[in-house]
Amino acid sequence: MADEPQNFPPGFPTENPKGDTPPTPQNGEPSAQKPPPPPLPPGVDRVEDAGVFQMLWDCKYCNTKKLLGVTHKFCPNCGSAQDTSARYFPSDEEAIALEDHEYTGADKQCGNCGTPNAAKAEFCTQCGSPLKDAKTVALRSEQVAGAEGFAADSKANAKQDFTQQKSGLPSEPPPAPKSKKWWYIGGGAAAAALVTVISLFFMTRTVDVRVESHSWTKTVKIEAFKPRAESSWCDSKPFDAYGVTQRREVRSYNKVADGETCTTARVDRGDGSFKKEKRCTTKYKDVPVYAQKCYYSVNRWKYERDIQSRGGLSDTPVWPAVNIRTGTCLGCEREGGRSEAFVLHLVEVKKADKKHTCNYDEAKWRSIPDKAVKKIKVRLLGGAKCDTLQ
Ligand SMILES: [Zn+2]
Ligand SMILES: [Zn+2]
Known part of the structure; x- marks a missing residue:
């Protein structure tokens, strides 16, 4: 590493002729104009500020390592502009805190020469090109660690991080998409099965049935x-x-x-x-x-x-003695209520083991004689549609 102090190229603008930078708080008292705190990340109840530190970067030209992200905008050894894609997080022991560092936004990358410039700069410090349409530099993915502390970071990790960001993959371990997929497949199959059952329930065929017998019950609860x-x-x-x-x-x-x-x-x-x-x-x-x-x-x-009385077509329906x-x-x-039922017992002409029962009002029940052969619609899943009897 070079010992001589670094001559920073001029032009890191401190004055702003057009005055279009955000208003800078006077006397270093930012509290008066402080914006409302950003919304908390999901599931977080409290955020505690734990300080601002310098990122590190490695010079790719002279291979000087652990240069400081804020202090060394240019390599103090060879003068090359900071490579923002080589920024990495220092270990906790190596982290250098920044006191009173005014944050104006992410650096803008000069479209002409690639040099990173402060967010409020209007012209590139290296080549003088206007930075009006310059893009801000890519940010490293957020790193979160529990009690185990952070894993070591490096220029190589930075490269991998940015590659993953470009490919659209989350840099964090991807949230199990498998289970979701199975959920969709399972849900689809269940829906199809449900549709099938519903349609089978509504689909009917017409069969010939013979009236086997009549019965009635009168019930007193x-x-x-x-x-x-x-x-x-x-x-x-x-x-x-x-x-x-x-x-x-x-x-x-x-x-x-x-x-x-x-x-x-x-x-x-x-x-x-x-x-x-x-x-x-x-x-x-x-x-x-x-x-x-x-x-x-x-x-x-x-x-x-229940107290019930029962009978057939030839018995006069009467309420039971209570x-x-x-x-x-x-x-x-x-007594807790009375009810009556007049039931036709039907058997399919072609399949004597298929029996159906249908409730009707007394008049209709009487009008259909025993042994009569009628047509009725039967659901594919079984069960006669009694109102279709003809
Ligand atoms: Zn260098
Ligand atoms: Zn430039």
Whole structure:
């Protein structure tokens, strides 16, 4: 490495005749005009600034290594312009902090000679070309490390990083696309199967059926008033509960903050510096909330049984005799609704083992005689469409 101090080419503009740079805070008090903090990365609850440091770069002409990204815009040994594609992160031990480094944006790369220039420069420091349409230099991918620390970085890593960026591949390990693919295939197959089942359900064929017999049932639902074993949280126990026992049980869980997990990220700022930040995510634990659970008896009406009468075409349909002990005593009963059904029992003429039952209203049920042969639509998956009987 050369010992003589480096003569930096003039023109790294400090004054700006057109005044189109962003307003610079006066007296080094940037807090007044500080923009709102950038949104937190997903899943991160807190970001802690961990300082700004110089990137390193290796000169490809004289092979001088570990030149400083901000201080050495040109190789102090041979004078070549900084190779921004050779910028790499220093190890924690070698990192040189930047105090009071004003960040104006990522460097612009001169379209004529390739020299990187400060974001606010208007003309190339090397060749004088205007930088109005110059592109900003490519940034290294963000590096994130947990407690294990960062892996060593180098010029070679930088090259690999930029190659991966150009090919459109994420430089981080790619998120398992396999599982997604299988998900799509599985989902597609399931959808196809569902469509098939639905269409089979709606597709029908017409068959000849013979009426084997007629039957009817008349049903009276009976409810009983009896002790029922029930439970509820004691604050919502019914007033007439008896034989109550209590037990402390988990009613819900409260999420309570329980420390945090942190990673450190190195973010290339494109001007030869990088910032380090600690990104922390709050950990939570579930803390059970207990309450008294009550177990008790209550006397309640509930469905108990059916009373039915049945018959065929020649029997007069009548409701069953309902002989129950009414009242409000324990064990007393009451009616809980009535229903009736008039059923035709059909058998397919060509396949005697294929039987169907159809419910109709009493008039239609009576109008179709036993042994009559009718046509009916049957679903491919089985089951007659009773309204298609002719
Ligand atoms: Zn050099
Ligand atoms: Zn230039």
